[in-house]
Amino acid sequence: MLHKIMKNSFLVLLVICTVFAILGFYGERRFNMKRSLLHYYRITSGKNTGTMRHDEGRIVSTAYHGNQKKVKGILQPPINISTRIGCHETSNFVFIKTHKTGSTTLRSLTCRFGYFRNLSFLLGKGGVIGHLNNQAVKWSPNSSNLLPPIGVSPSDHANHRNYNISNIHWLFRRDIVRKLMYPASDLKYFTIIREPTEQWLSQFQYFKDYKRLGLKLETLSNTLLPFLLNLTEQPRKPSFNKQLRDLGVPSSVHKNATKLNEALSNIDKEFDLVLITEYFDESLILLKKLLCWRFEDILYVKKRQQPNPLTVDETTRREIRKYNSGDVTLYHYFLAVFWRKVKEYGPVFEEDLRTFRKLLNDTWNICIGNSVTEVSPDRYLYVETYLAQNSSEFCWALVNTKFQMDIEIVKRQGHTSDKRWAAFV
Ligand SMILES: *[C@@H]1O[C@H](CO)[C@@H](O)[C@H](O)[C@H]1NC(C)=O
Numbered sequence: 007m008l009h010k011i012m013k014n015s016f017l018v019l020l021v022i023c024t025v026f027a028i029l030g031f032y033g034e035r036r037f038n039m040k041r042s043l044l045h046y047y048r049i050t051s052g053k054n055t056g057t058m059r060h061d062e063g064r065i066v067s068t069a070y071h072g073n074q075k076k077v078k079g080i081l082q083p084p085i086n087i088s089t090r091i092g093c094h095e096t097s098n099f100v101f102i103k104t105h106k107t108g109s110t111t112l113r114s115l116t117c118r119f120g121y122f123r124n125l126s127f128l129l130g131k132g133g134v135i136g137h138l139n140n141q142a143v144k145w146s147p148n149s150s151n152l153l154p155p156i157g158v159s160p161s162d163h164a165n166h167r168n169y170n171i172s173n174i175h176w177l178f179r180r181d182i183v184r185k186l187m188y189p190a191s192d193l194k195y196f197t198i199i200r201e202p203t204e205q206w207l208s209q210f211q212y213f214k215d216y217k218r219l220g221l222k223l224e225t226l227s228n229t230l231l232p233f234l235l236n237l238t239e240q241p242r243k244p245s246f247n248k249q250l251r252d253l254g255v256p257s258s259v260h261k262n263a264t265k266l267n268e269a270l271s272n273i274d275k276e277f278d279l280v281l282i283t284e285y286f287d288e289s290l291i292l293l294k295k296l297l298c299w300r301f302e303d304i305l306y307v308k309k310r311q312q313p314n315p316l317t318v319d320e321t322t323r324r325e326i327r328k329y330n331s332g333d334v335t336l337y338h339y340f341l342a343v344f345w346r347k348v349k350e351y352g353p354v355f356e357e358d359l360r361t362f363r364k365l366l367n368d369t370w371n372i373c374i375g376n377s378v379t380e381v382s383p384d385r386y387l388y389v390e391t392y393l394a395q396n397s398s399e400f401c402w403a404l405v406n407t408k409f410q411m412d413i414e415i416v417k418r419q420g421h422t423s424d425k426r427w428a429a430f431v
């Protein structure tokens with residue numbers, strides 16, 4: 007019955023869209039689409055207490071009033087039936103989070119997806135937001151160090167497995183990840199990489215490498231190049247090729263072209279998609295297709311942006327590339343794969359990208375109250391975004407100010423101490 011209605015409305019929609027397209031009423035169509043999204047993002051009825059609506063099995067939930075207070079309202083816009091044709095939404099996936107690549111922003115949307123569908127996240131007990139990159143759990147995490155999946159007791163260590171989503175930092179080993187995940191036949195793997203000089207500069211600043219090496223942030227634009235040119239003489243060295251390392255490729259492989267090529271073709275086989283930070287929106291369009299998600303699932307607000315990124319001249323960049331030659335090879339390899347996938351997507355790619363960017367802009371206007379540069383307890387400067395007044399819970403999750411949604415996720419899986427959030431809250 008429901009199917010029939012959905013099918014019929016889709017046909018009607020198709021006819022309407024075609025008519026609009028033929029008549030060239032693109033502006034009109036976009037206007038209607040924006041209105042329908044506005045309707046669903048905002049609280050739909052009542053003052054502070056909208057009615058809970060049964061909505062064809064979709065998530066209907068409480069919304070947030072002001073910055074924190076809950077009021078009821080509808081959570082999400084209707085399923086975009088057209089994106090469902092011939093595919094099923096993927097709910098089980100492994101996102102290997104890399105460092106300083108926009109991966110916190112990407113992680114945030116995967117958290118939102120799983121949070122509203124009650125999916126279980128693979129999370130460590132110890133590290134910051136459950137990351138597994140510390141020595142103790144390096145390759146093969148001890149299941150007693152993992153938060154249990156939803157519905158499993160914290161002491162039932164044998165059942166700390168069958169997770170739906172992994173989206174944390176950990177050194178990638180597909181065989182180990184695989185064993186901990188729910189064995190869905192459509193389990194997908196993806197990650198994100200960034201142009202290596204930008205990534206390195208960001209990491210150099212964020213992890214305060216300059217400090218460890220006796221350099222000052224204020225004078226870095228003058229001292230970085232001499233330092234790099236004289237690196238063989240320096241007692242301490244910065245870390246290089248971090249992206250390869252994050253993907254589980256050990257440093258012994260970075261400089262051997264034969265071994266590196268082998269490692270890259272393995273990554274290519276093991277990951278369904280490698281997103282590119284410089285083409286973030288384009289990458290998300292590819293991700294949406296891979297996972298059979300909807301536009302609203304890939305909406306994002308940038309997270310943990312550095313307000314004053316380091317900029318250096320071309321000579322310095324050349325030196326940085328030289329030392330990160332492994333990451334440079336990695337980047338070029340997957341940039342080529344990325345453009346091939348864009349080509350395979352076909353001519354609608356550009357249109358989907360335009361649609362998505364328009365939605366991003368609308369969402370920003372609706373959900374964001376303000377954004378402020380703040381200082382974290384470890385003196386790191388970052389841009390924090392705040393929720394607009396009377397936003398829906400969808401906006402609350404999208405904006406995710408100070409990792410509130412991440413906190414809800416670990417709590418749901420039995421985490422009781424808020425101590426490790428000190429760095430974020
Ligand atoms: C938020 O909702 C309250 C109560 O309905 C209303 O008084 C107020 O004007 C709204 N604020 C905005 C910015 O819409």
Ligand SMILES: *[C@@H]1O[C@H](CO)[C@@H](O)[C@H](O)[C@H]1NC(C)=O
Pocket residue numbers: 039086087088089301358361
């Ligand atoms: C639904 O999907 C189609 C095809 O991808 C797209 O053109 C349209 O804008 C989408 N509508 C909404 C409301 O997301």
Ligand SMILES: *[C@@H]1O[C@H](CO)[C@@H](O)[C@H](O)[C@H]1NC(C)=O
Pocket residue numbers: 065122123124
């Ligand atoms: C998620 O779990 C909560 C609490 O058990 C429940 O109220 C809600 O209906 C569930 N949502 C979905 C989409 O299953």
Ligand SMILES: *[C@@H]1O[C@H](CO)[C@@H](O)[C@H](O)[C@H]1NC(C)=O
Pocket residue numbers: 148149150151
């Ligand atoms: C896992 O951790 C528990 C508790 O810390 C410990 O008793 C057990 O020996 C560990 N298992 C392995 C294989 O390291």
Ligand SMILES: *[C@@H]1O[C@H](CO)[C@@H](O)[C@H](O)[C@H]1NC(C)=O
Pocket residue numbers: 097098125126155167168169170188190
């Ligand atoms: C999520 O994982 C649980 C096991 O932890 C499984 O029962 C459930 O079917 C999975 N959900 C989806 C949507 O695949």
Ligand SMILES: *[C@@H]1O[C@H](CO)[C@@H](O)[C@H](O)[C@H]1NC(C)=O
Pocket residue numbers: 232236239240241
């Ligand atoms: C290179 O570094 C060494 C060790 O820090 C230092 O003694 C030397 O003066 C440096 N050389 C130049 C040309 O900066």
Ligand SMILES: *[C@@H]1O[C@H](CO)[C@@H](O)[C@H](O)[C@H]1NC(C)=O
Pocket residue numbers: 262263264265
């Ligand atoms: C690179 O690795 C290959 C394969 O393990 C090995 O045969 C070769 O000797 C290595 N080359 C160098 C320069 O270490």
Ligand SMILES: *[C@@H]1O[C@H](CO)[C@@H](O)[C@H](O)[C@H]1NC(C)=O
Pocket residue numbers: 364367368371
């Ligand atoms: C984005 O939103 C702003 C309002 O904040 C508007 O002025 C601008 O035209 C929008 N841009 C696009 C491309 O929709």
